[in-house]
Amino acid sequence: MRDYVQTRPLRRIIVVTTAYHTARARLAFRKVMHGTGVDVCMAASEDPWATETNWYTSCRGITKYLWESAANPYYWIAY
Numbered sequence: 001m002r003d004y005v006q007t008r009p010l011r012r013i014i015v016v017t018t019a020y021h022t023a024r025a026r027l028a029f030r031k032v033m034h035g036t037g038v039d040v041c042m043a044a045s046e047d048p049w050a051t052e053t054n055w056y057t058s059c060r061g062i063t064k065y066l067w068e069s070a071a072n073p074y075y076w077i078a079y
Helices: 002-006 020-035 059-078
Strands: 012-018 041-045
Touching: 002 012, 002 041, 012 020, 020 041
Parallel strands: 012 041
Antiparallel strands: none
């Protein structure tokens, strides 16, 4: 993505991802795009399996929540 934006006259990119992992995606994209002059914006799409009000009611939602809880510290360290 970094190589792509450096070869085009872009000022901003919008990363679309599900709401529950926008923080991790934002961290990764902003670090990768640092120094390019490209602003990284996030757009959250809805995931019916894991919203702010129902994530704990299904195994899938709980798994996603736990995965993000573990992945966020890793990304802070790795990126």
